[in-house]
Amino acid sequence: MGKLSGLKVVDLSQFLPGPMLSVMMADQGAEVVKVEPLSGEPSREQAPFEAGQSIWFRNLNRGKKSVALDLKSDAGRDALWALIDEADVFIEGFRPGVVARLGFGYDAVSSRNPRIVYCSISAFGQAGALAHHPAHDMAVQAMAGFLSVNDGPDGMPVVPGAPSADMAAGLTGLSAVLMALIGREKSGRGDYVDVAMFDSMLPWCAHIAGAAIAGGEPPRSASQRSLGGAAFYNVYATADGKHVVLGGRELKFVANLLNALDRPDLIALGAAAPGEEQALLVGFLREIFRTRTRDEWVAWFADKDVAFSPVLDFQEAFSEPHIAERGLIVEADGAHHIAPPIRFAGENPWVPTSAPELGADG
Structure with a gap:
């Protein structure tokens, strides 16, 4: 029994932020129903594959159920409403306005299920000048200032190695959803959470961009203590x-x-x-x-x-004894999983669950 056993989550999101949010809930026992288009979540087709599934897809969607629905059809909408009626949490990652046009905006959903916690995840938020601007992780990092300091000695920004905006949004969304669920215990009502990748990134610069936050000069890597200007x-x-x-x-x-x-x-x-x-x-x-x-x-x-470390590639990193000692990579049924980073005292060793085949649950 996980900490979130008994909670039901309906997740319409794809790729990284939303699925990362909901897999962390599934890892703690929540019942997560992944609602996919009839063609399936695109990451199902992302190589490399292991034991018949995408490694990316499996690691972000293990322990979930899969329901494939055409939300432009009456039958698909009716099936989604049936899931919503029983849900505690609803997650969507469409561009702003899309889910409302399908008939499942917050007003419609909350009027039918007032206790639901509804989380929208987007690049720039549901309102504002950039709300409808299309963007994935790197474009958000660029607009938020972070790519300007992801540069080499020549000052040329390079493609970031980590999808920080995606993952920041997933973590922010998880925190917000759990806060809203705690709040529901007091008020009896759910809530609406507008999570933006852009917004979620900004607090990550407080230690490097202080002057710019106060209206002054931006940080430059060559002269900033945490970005390459300090010898140590x-x-x-x-x-x-x-x-x-x-x-x-x-x-x-x-x-x-x-x-x-x-x-x-x-x-x-x-x-x-x-x-x-x-x-x-x-x-x-x-x-x-x-x-x-x-x-x-x-x-x-x-x-x-x-404070010294070698720069390891991922193969070297995953082979470090530390990984095995802490059980951070777990193999089950021929598939490798990154174990949940959240652990609680007294828990049994984590055992990964399988990721669903498309439409396996309806």
């Missing part, structure tokens, strides 16, 4: 063309490393302003890290109290 929060190439990072700027780490490298004269630079004032220290570290391979540095740092 930076990426360094090694002798074998791989990379390592220093990931902690505390002076104790600066002293520990520079003393071990017989350069105590450079310790004071670790407290200098990021950018040009740390250029000498950055240059020294670039030179020194090129003298050994990545794995040689891993061995060298083993007995040093320094």
